[in-house]
Amino acid sequence: MPTITTIDPVTRLEGHLKIQVTVDTVNGVQQVVDAKATGTLFRGFENILLNRHPFDAQHITQRICGVCPVSHGMAAVMALDAVCGVTAPTNARIMRNLVLGANLVDSHILHFYHLSAPDFIDGPNMPPWQPSWSVDKRFNTTQTTSLVNNYVTALNMRRMAHEAGAIFGGRLPHPPTYIAGGFTTRPTSAGITKFKGLMNQVIDFIQNTYIPDAQALAATYADYNQIGRGYGNLLAYGCFDLNSSGSSKLLQRGQVANGSTAVQAVNLQSITEHMTYSWYKSPLTMISLDEMMIPMPVSQNPAVAVTNPVDPATKKKAYSWLKAPRYGGLPYEAGPLARMWVNGDYRAGISVMDRHLARAAEALKVAQGMVAWVDGLNPSGAVSVTANIPASTSIPSTNPNVPPTTTSFSAIGLTEAPRGALGHWLQITNGKISRYQIVTPTCWNASPRDDSGKRGPMEEALIGTPVQDLQQPVEVVRVIHSFDPCLSCAVHVMRPDAGKKIFTLAHYHGGEELHSHDHNHTHHGHEHHQHQDHDHSLD
Amino acid sequence: MPGKSSPPRILIAGLGNLLLMDDGVGVHAVQELQNDPPAGAVVAEVGTAVLNALHLLEWADKILAIDAMQAGGAPGTVYAFGTEDVAQGGIQTSLHELNFLAALDFLKVKAQPEIIIFGVEPARIDYGLELTPAVAAALPALTAAAREQVRRWRGEK
Numbered sequence: 250m251p252t253i254t255t256i257d258p259v260t261r262l263e264g265h266l267k268i269q270v271t272v273d274t275v276n277g278v279q280q281v282v283d284a285k286a287t288g289t290l291f292r293g294f295e296n297i298l299l300n301r302h303p304f305d306a307q308h309i310t311q312r313i314c315g316v317c318p319v320s321h322g323m324a325a326v327m328a329l330d331a332v333c334g335v336t337a338p339t340n341a342r343i344m345r346n347l348v349l350g351a352n353l354v355d356s357h358i359l360h361f362y363h364l365s366a367p368d369f370i371d372g373p374n375m376p377p378w379q380p381s382w383s384v385d386k387r388f389n390t391t392q393t394t395s396l397v398n399n400y401v402t403a404l405n406m407r408r409m410a411h412e413a414g415a416i417f418g419g420r421l422p423h424p425p426t427y428i429a430g431g432f433t434t435r436p437t438s439a440g441i442t443k444f445k446g447l448m449n450q451v452i453d454f455i456q457n458t459y460i461p462d463a464q465a466l467a468a469t470y471a472d473y474n475q476i477g478r479g480y481g482n483l484l485a486y487g488c489f490d491l492n493s494s495g496s497s498k499l500l501q502r503g504q505v506a507n508g509s510t511a512v513q514a515v516n517l518q519s520i521t522e523h524m525t526y527s528w529y530k531s532p533l534t535m536i537s538l539d540e541m542m543i544p545m546p547v548s549q550n551p552a553v554a555v556t557n558p559v560d561p562a563t564k565k566k567a568y569s570w571l572k573a574p575r576y577g578g579l580p581y582e583a584g585p586l587a588r589m590w591v592n593g594d595y596r597a598g599i600s601v602m603d604r605h606l607a608r609a610a611e612a613l614k615v616a617q618g619m620v621a622w623v624d625g626l627n628p629s630g631a632v633s634v635t636a637n638i639p640a641s642t643s644i645p646s647t648n649p650n651v652p653p654t655t656t657s658f659s660a661i662g663l664t665e666a667p668r669g670a671l672g673h674w675l676q677i678t679n680g681k682i683s684r685y686q687i688v689t690p691t692c693w694n695a696s697p698r699d700d701s702g703k704r705g706p707m708e709e710a711l712i713g714t715p716v717q718d719l720q721q722p723v724e725v726v727r728v729i730h731s732f733d734p735c736l737s738c739a740v741h742v743m744r745p746d747a748g749k750k751i752f753t754l755a756h757y758h759g760g761e762e763l764h765s766h767d768h769n770h771t772h773h774g775h776e777h778h779q780h781q782d783h784d785h786s787l788d
Numbered sequence: 789m790p791g792k793s794s795p796p797r798i799l800i801a802g803l804g805n806l807l808l809m810d811d812g813v814g815v816h817a818v819q820e821l822q823n824d825p826p827a828g829a830v831v832a833e834v835g836t837a838v839l840n841a842l843h844l845l846e847w848a849d850k851i852l853a854i855d856a857m858q859a860g861g862a863p864g865t866v867y868a869f870g871t872e873d874v875a876q877g878g879i880q881t882s883l884h885e886l887n888f889l890a891a892l893d894f895l896k897v898k899a900q901p902e903i904i905i906f907g908v909e910p911a912r913i914d915y916g917l918e919l920t921p922a923v924a925a926a927l928p929a930l931t932a933a934a935r936e937q938v939r940r941w942r943g944e945k
Contacts, residue, residue: 294807294915297807297915297916297917312835313807314836316837318835352840355840404846407843408842408843423833
C-alpha cells in the first residue's frame with residue numbers, strides 16, 4: 250500500500266517548495282514511486298517592470314531574489330546591452346565576471362557546508378544542527394568534528410569571497426555597478442592586489458578543504474553516487490565571457506540528452522513553457538483528431554509567453570505555481586553539474602554526489618579563473634560605453650480602420666546563477682519595458698509535469714530513491730538539496746511569538762521602562778514569516 | 789571582538805523585499821539613513837539577501853534590524869523588541885527556512901551579537917515599489933529612533 254509523504258518546506262532558503270512523494274515497496278525495497286514538486290506561491294514580480302524605464306531592470310530584478318541577485322543583474326544588463334546594440338568594454342566584461350564569480354563561489358561554499366551538510370552530519374547540539382533527523386549519520390566523531398570546524402571556517406571563506414566581489418561590485422548584496430553598456434566602478438591597482446589576496450585564500454580552502462570534504466562525503470555515502478539521477482538531460486546557457494563577443498566562455502553553452510557526452514548547441518527557440526499542471530491559463534489550440542476538433546494545450550517560448558494566473562480551485566489537475574520550462578519538449582536539469590558536464594570538466598556520473606562534486610570542482614575552476622582575469626583589468630581603461638534605448642517608430646496601417654503599429658525591440662540575457670541557467674526575455678516599446686519574462690534555474694529543476702505528463706527533473710530524480718524510515722525521509726531531502734533549489738523569499742514579515750512582549754516605539758524613550766503589549770497569536774505561533782498567497786519568486 | 793574601550797561595531801540592517809510595498813519598509817528606512825549615515829554605524833540594505841550579508845552580521849557586535857512586523861497594531865506602528873520575542877519557526881527536521889533569525893543561528897557557532905529589531909506594522913503587501921501612506925509616514929520617527937539607538941550604543945546619550 251503506497252504511502253504519501255509531504256515534505257514542506259524543503260529549502261533552507263526562504264520560500265516554499267513543497268515535495269509530495271509516494272512511497273511503496275517495490276522488489277522488497279521501500280522507495281519513492283511518484284513525486285510532485287509544488288512551488289507554493291505565485292510570482293508576479295515581472296509585472297512591476299512593465300512600463301518602467303528599461304534601465305530600471307537590473308536594479309529591480311536584483312531584488313527578486315535574495316540569494317543570487319548578482320545573476321539577475323548580469324542577465325538584465327546582457328539583455329540591455331543587446332537591445333541597445335552596445336558591447337561593454339573589456340574592463341566591464343571582466344568586472345562583471347569577477348562579481349558574478351565571487352557570488353558563485355560564495356554560494357557553492359554556502360550550499361555545501363551550511364545548507365547540505367546538516368543532512369549528513371550529526372552536528373553539535375545547537376541550531377542550525379538541531380533539531381534534526383537522527384537517521385543515517387555515518388561519519389565518525391573525528392570526521393564530524395572536522396566537518397563542523399570546517400563549517401565555521403567556511404563562514405570566513407564566504408566572507409572573503411564576498412569582500413572580493415565587493416571590491417569591484419561596490420555595495421553588495423545588490424551591486425549597483427551593473428549597467429547597460431558596462432560597469433560603474435573603475436579598477437585600481439590596490440583593489441586588484443587585495444582581490445587576489447582574498448581569492449587566493451579562498452582557492453586554498455576550496456582545494457584543501459572543500460573538495461576533500463565533498464570527496465569524503467561521496468565516499469562515505471557511496472550509495473548516493475547511484476541515487477537521484479533523473480533524466481540525465483542537462484542544459485547550460487554558459488557564463489563568464491572571455492571575449493567581447495561572448496563566443497568564448499569559461500563555462501560553455503550547450504545541452505546534452507540522457508547523459509550523452511555529445512554536446513549539442515542550444516537553440517533558444519526550442520525553449521517553451523508548459524502550463525497544463527500549473528495554475529495558469531494554458532493557451533489552447535484546436536487540433537483535428539478522428540475528424541473532431543479538440544483543444545490541446547500549447548507551450549510558448551518565453552519571448553511570447555503569457556502569465557495568466559487562475560484560481561487553483563478551478564484547475565484541479567494543476568499543482569504548482571511554477572510553469573514547466575522544457576527544451577525541445579523535454580525536461581532538462583540546470584546547475585553546476587550541467588555546466589561542468591557540457592564543458593567536459595566533469596562526467597563521472599549524474600547523481601546526488603555528482604552534483605556535490607561537480608559544484609565543488611566548479612567553485613575551484615571559477616575561483617582560479619577569477620584570479621587570472623583580474624590581471625586583465627586596466628585601471629586607465631574605459632569601464633562603460635553609452636547605451637541608448639532604441640526609439641520606436643510608428644508604422645501607419647494601409648487600412649484606415651486599423652491603428653498604426655509601433656515597433657518593439659526584443660533581446661535575451663542569458664547567464665548562469667550558482668544553481669543553474671537563468672534567462673531574462675526583454676521587450677521594449679516606446680522606450681519602456683513592454684514585456685519581461687524571467688525563467689530561473691529552479692523553474693527548470695523544480696518544475697511540475699509538462700503538457701505530455703512528463704515529470705520535472707527533480708521529480709524524476711526522486712523516483713526509486715530508497716526510504717528507510719517514513720517518518721524521517723532524509724533520503725528524499727538529500728536528493729532535493731543536491732539541486733540547490735532556491736525559492737527566494739518574498740514576504741519577510743516577522744511575527745511576535747505567542748505571549749511575548751513587543752514594545753511600540755511610541756513608548757520608546759531613552760532609558761525609560763518600556764510598555765509592553767502582550768500578543769497571543771496562537772494560530773500563528775509557529776511561523777516566522779507570513780507568506781501571502783500571491784507572491785513568489787523562484788531562483 | 790573589540791575590547792571594552794573600542795567603539796562597538798554597529799550595523800543597521802534593512803530587511804524585506806523592496807518589490808512588495810510595505811514589506812520593503814526596512815529597505816526604505818536604510819536608504820533614508822544612507823543619505824546621512826549616523827556616525828559610527830554601517831548602514832546596509834540587506835533586503836532579502838540575508839545569506840549574502842552574513843559577513844556583516846558576523847562583523848557586528850550590535851545589530852539594529854529594521855523590518856516589517858505583523859503584531860496587530862495600526863499600520864505604521866513601530867515596534868522595538870529583541871530576538872527572543874519573535875516567533876521562532878517550528879523547525880521541522882533539519883529543514884528550517886533561513887531567514888534573518890535562522891541566519892543568526894549560523895552565527896551562534898561563533899559569537900552572538902546584541903540585536904534589537906525595529907518592526908513596522910504593514911498596511912499592504914503586494915507587488916509594488918511604493919510604501920503605503922501610513923507606513924511612509926512612519927519613516928521619520930523610525931529613522932530618528934534608529935539614530936538614537938546608535939547614539940545610545942556609542943555611549944553618546
